[in-house]
Amino acid sequence: MANFNLKVNGKNEQVDVDPATPxxxxxxxxxxxxxxxxxxxxxxxxxxxxxxxxxxxxSCQLPVSAVNDQDITTIEGLSENGDxxxxxxxxxxxxxxxxxxxxxxxxxxxxxxxxxPNPTDEEIEGAMNGNICRCGTYTRIKKAIKEAASSENA
Amino acid sequence: MTKIKTQYNRRSFxxxxxxASGGMxxxxxxxxxxxxxxxxxxxxxxxxxxxxxxxxxxxxDTGMVTIFSPxxxxxxxxxxxxxxxxxxELDVPWENVVVEQAPLNTGFYQNQFAGGSLSIRLSWNAxxxxxxxxxxxxxxxxxxxxGVEVSSLTASEGVxxxxxxxxxxxxxxxxSKAVGIEIPEExxxxxxxxxxxxxTSKKNVDGRKIVTGEPLYGLDFHREGMKLAMIQHxxxxxxxxxxxxxxEIKNMPGVTDAFIIDTTIDExxxxxxxxxxxxxxxxxxxxxELMQAKKAIKAEWETVSEPENSDIHIEKLxxxxxxxxxxxSRKDGNADAAFKKAAKIIxxxxxxxxxxxxxxxxxxxxxxxxxxxAELVGPxxxxxxxxxxxxxxxxxxxxxxxxxxxxxxxxFGRRLYVHFGVEAAAISKKIGGPVKLIYTREDDMSQGTxxxxxxxxxxxxxDENNNLIAFSVKGAGLPEGPVFPNRFPAGTVENYSAExxxxxxxxTTGAWRAPRSNFTAGAEQSFLDExxxxxxxxxxxxxLELFNRAINDPIGEKHDYEAERYAGVLKLxxxxxxxxxxxxxVHRGVAAYFCHASYVAEVMDIIMENGQxxxxxxxxxxxxxxxxxxxxxxxxxxxxxxxxxxHAMYSQLTFENGTAKESNFDKYQxxxxxxxxxxxxxxxVENEIDPTxxxxxxxxxxxxxxxxxxxxxxxxxHYHQPFSTERKLVG
Ligand code: FES
Ligand code: FES
Numbered sequence: 001m002a003n004f005n006l007k008v009n010g011k012n013e014q015v016d017v018d019p020a021t022p023x024x025x026x027x028x029x030x031x032x033x034x035x036x037x038x039x040x041x042x043x044x045x046x047x048x049x050x051x052x053x054x055x056x057x058x059s060c061q062l063p064v065s066a067v068n069d070q071d072i073t074t075i076e077g078l079s080e081n082g083d084x085x086x087x088x089x090x091x092x093x094x095x096x097x098x099x100x101x102x103x104x105x106x107x108x109x110x111x112x113x114x115x116x117p118n119p120t121d122e123e124i125e126g127a128m129n130g131n132i133c134r135c136g137t138y139t140r141i142k143k144a145i146k147e148a149a150s151s152e153n154a
Numbered sequence: 155m156t157k158i159k160t161q162y163n164r165r166s167f168x169x170x171x172x173x174a175s176g177g178m179x180x181x182x183x184x185x186x187x188x189x190x191x192x193x194x195x196x197x198x199x200x201x202x203x204x205x206x207x208x209x210x211x212x213x214x215d216t217g218m219v220t221i222f223s224p225x226x227x228x229x230x231x232x233x234x235x236x237x238x239x240x241x242x243e244l245d246v247p248w249e250n251v252v253v254e255q256a257p258l259n260t261g262f263y264q265n266q267f268a269g270g271s272l273s274i275r276l277s278w279n280a281x282x283x284x285x286x287x288x289x290x291x292x293x294x295x296x297x298x299x300x301g302v303e304v305s306s307l308t309a310s311e312g313v314x315x316x317x318x319x320x321x322x323x324x325x326x327x328x329x330s331k332a333v334g335i336e337i338p339e340e341x342x343x344x345x346x347x348x349x350x351x352x353x354t355s356k357k358n359v360d361g362r363k364i365v366t367g368e369p370l371y372g373l374d375f376h377r378e379g380m381k382l383a384m385i386q387h388x389x390x391x392x393x394x395x396x397x398x399x400x401x402e403i404k405n406m407p408g409v410t411d412a413f414i415i416d417t418t419i420d421e422x423x424x425x426x427x428x429x430x431x432x433x434x435x436x437x438x439x440x441x442x443e444l445m446q447a448k449k450a451i452k453a454e455w456e457t458v459s460e461p462e463n464s465d466i467h468i469e470k471l472x473x474x475x476x477x478x479x480x481x482x483s484r485k486d487g488n489a490d491a492a493f494k495k496a497a498k499i500i501x502x503x504x505x506x507x508x509x510x511x512x513x514x515x516x517x518x519x520x521x522x523x524x525x526x527x528a529e530l531v532g533p534x535x536x537x538x539x540x541x542x543x544x545x546x547x548x549x550x551x552x553x554x555x556x557x558x559x560x561x562x563x564x565x566f567g568r569r570l571y572v573h574f575g576v577e578a579a580a581i582s583k584k585i586g587g588p589v590k591l592i593y594t595r596e597d598d599m600s601q602g603t604x605x606x607x608x609x610x611x612x613x614x615x616x617d618e619n620n621n622l623i624a625f626s627v628k629g630a631g632l633p634e635g636p637v638f639p640n641r642f643p644a645g646t647v648e649n650y651s652a653e654x655x656x657x658x659x660x661x662t663t664g665a666w667r668a669p670r671s672n673f674t675a676g677a678e679q680s681f682l683d684e685x686x687x688x689x690x691x692x693x694x695x696x697x698l699e700l701f702n703r704a705i706n707d708p709i710g711e712k713h714d715y716e717a718e719r720y721a722g723v724l725k726l727x728x729x730x731x732x733x734x735x736x737x738x739x740v741h742r743g744v745a746a747y748f749c750h751a752s753y754v755a756e757v758m759d760i761i762m763e764n765g766q767x768x769x770x771x772x773x774x775x776x777x778x779x780x781x782x783x784x785x786x787x788x789x790x791x792x793x794x795x796x797x798x799x800x801h802a803m804y805s806q807l808t809f810e811n812g813t814a815k816e817s818n819f820d821k822y823q824x825x826x827x828x829x830x831x832x833x834x835x836x837x838x839v840e841n842e843i844d845p846t847x848x849x850x851x852x853x854x855x856x857x858x859x860x861x862x863x864x865x866x867x868x869x870x871x872h873y874h875q876p877f878s879t880e881r882k883l884v885g
């Protein structure tokens with residue numbers, strides 16, 4: 001057990017956990033931020049995607065001890081009122097079925113669009129390939145990403 | 155959440171009587187009951203006071219309306235579409251509506267389950283009545299208030315007006331008075347042509363919560379003071395646990411208890427299917443620590459039945475096809491004799507492996523069992539079955555058990571089975587407090603209720619004029635055979651034989667999205683593609699020819715489908731996809747299938763990129779009767795198509811010594827973004843038939859449309875799923 005000072009969604013948090021604990025479980029069990037989802041625990045599904053600084057990372061593979069002073073953003077902190085362009089596009093396209101994968105999809109898509117505001121279809125597929133949607137909403141996800149991109153560039 | 159069960163235990167009933175005017179007249183009895191609203195996301199102000207109209211509807215003094223959605227939401231979008239039906243008949247603006255998940259209440263709601271694509275189909279009338287009763291009660295309250303006849307008033311869009319134009323009152327203003335109104339025995343339902351909401355597209359009512367990460371799912375459920383728990387099951391089917399290093403595990407960090415639970419249910423029902431009755435349970439405070447403790451388990455396992463390998467499964471199926479027990483069959487004419495006379499015979503064998511459901515949210519459940527009560531919260535497709543099984547396990551009357559449903563991170567049939575809820579109850583009872591049981595992905599995938607593995611042989615005989623004169627199918631499954639003897643092409647062929655054969659396995663299996671259809675469609679519809687080709691006929695024309703036979707001069711006593719509707723979706727997809735048009739480099743396949751009372755035809759276009767097939771576009775034509783929520787309906791069909799392509803192409807579960815070799819997404823392949831179709835378009839047949847389901851019917855034809863398009867693209871037929879590993883494709 002050890003103490004860690006974290007900056008999550010702009011707030012300072014302190015947790016006392018085993019240093020090997022993945023951020024996924026620190027967020028879910030200790031900080032009660034359950035928007036970040038568990039799907040596989042082995043970096044295969046993307047359900048646990050969060051932002052570390054500006055980058056999308058798999059929180060199931062990120063030990064709390066590796067975070068240090070880097071900013072962490074989760075789906076709960078992506079925007080104040082659910083009005084991030086990616087969230088808005090997701091609602092506009094009505095992407096989700098069960099919805100369970102979508103926090104991870106949104107976190108990955110929003111980091112991706114920040115680096116590549118005008119992606120091609122192939123680039124979207126490449127960037128999103130690590131995020132499984134078991135319900136098969138892939139065509140809608142792609143559509144929403146394009147809508148978010150064009151609303152950002154408008 | 156407070157919970158109120160009605161003190162009555164009667165079911166509302168439907169009695170259709172003669173229509174007096176306008177809409178259908180329906181008589182019924184109605185009981186009140188439900189719980190207060192909590193979440194608000196609408197265009198009207200938050201009410202100070204709420205008035206219970208009936209168990210489905212609550213109206214606030216500002217005109218905000220809460221509609222309770224009775225069935226589990228697994229992604230099929232019933233939490234939006236079911237309340238839409240209520241709101242339609244209540245005649246209230248959708249912007250005024252908030253939706254809440256109702257708890258299990260068997261005394262009041264009916265058919266509170268998510269399975270068989272039945273939610274809308276079974277509740278269509280009940281939901282319409284719920285709304286219409288509300289409207290009627292509000293009308294009566296206004297009539298009483300003003301001392302006029304109900305017939306002099308009209309209710310629309312949340313407002314009641316005098317036909318004379320004199321006075322008007324909103325639902326919110328009159329709701330308090332409607333509470334005292336006696337529940338009417340008969341109400342008018344709207345004429346279909348007067349629908350304003352049904353048939354439009356309304357966005358998912360949980361959309362904002364999903365994109366902002368609010369706690370919605372069972373895995374997100376939290377109760378102050380609750381413990382977390384994990385289970386460890388035996389490493390192979392055919393094994394059971396005898397003992398484990400209990401003391402060592404108990405001493406690990408974050409672990410508060412460890413023991414073996416016995417979850418054996420007396421006289422188990424269909425929903426009690428599970429791999430293992432005895433499980434090691436570990437209880438503690440954090441998921442990560444429990445995961446570490448799980449890894450440290452050293453257990454003594456005992457073999458109780460022969461562990462099986464995938465090779466053995468194939469052998470068993472091959473043997474069953476030759477000499478297995480026929481469970482169900484149909485014979486028209488004499489297929490054997492007709493084959494002897496046939497000018498051409500085509501015979502092909504198809505197979506598919508076990509597959510796991512792999513809902514993205516792994517199995518989990520919250521339970522709080524006390525001396526004389528049990529509270530269960532979590533993701534279940536069958537809350538009533540769960541209640542029954544927990545009642546048996548704890549020997550506790552049903553009345554003392556409550557089940558609340560969370561939003562569910564995928565169902566696909568997996569959560570029809572209740573064992574994980576039962577296990578949570580067993581653990582809670584043992585520790586004497588609230589607990590949330592969590593499966594790891596590996597737990598989830600390696601002790602599933604899998605889609606059975608199947609093998610079928612199809613045979614067709616054509617005469618010298620290329621007419622189909624004989625058809626036979628023999629299908630075996632571990633355990634259930636993949637044959638529906640009275641489905642297409644039954645009724646269309648003079649000499650027809652269908653045999654459904656069962657075989658045994660100790661691997662647990664169950665309903666997986668579109669049970670059996672998820673294999674039969676792929677096999678039958680790619681077989682017919684081959685038969686059409688041998689007959690030198692266009693695959694759509696060939697099928698339409700058969701449907702004509704079923705329409706004009708059907709063979710045999712009955713068949714399970716309506717040939718006109720079947721032909722209807724084929725004609726629609728033919729038109730929408732511009733069938734017959736050829737584009738260089740684009741390869742097309744078609745398939746149609748009927749299951750769960752709905753008809754779906756699909757045309758799929760494949761292009762080859764770097765030697766790899768890419769699904770460029772899919773057209774779907776669907777006949778599910780009246781469509782409630784159009785865009786939501788499209789979404790679920792799109793999902794079915796992607797799911798069908800994914801599982802036909804990539805997924806399989808194989809066994810070695812009774813152990814599933816694939817236990818996470820590194821080995822078990824699920825379809826991903828880059829493999830999904832580039833575009834899917836969905837069209838609905840417009841008619842006035844009562845709605846049928848959509849959760850399953852989109853999937854089965856996709857498997858065959860894919861196989862048929864792949865054949866056009868590569869010249870190779872596909873018989874054995876998953877196609878991506880079928881020998882010739884890779885080597
Ligand atoms: S849970 Fe982290 S990638 Fe699946
Ligand atoms: S919406 Fe269900 S897993 Fe993506």
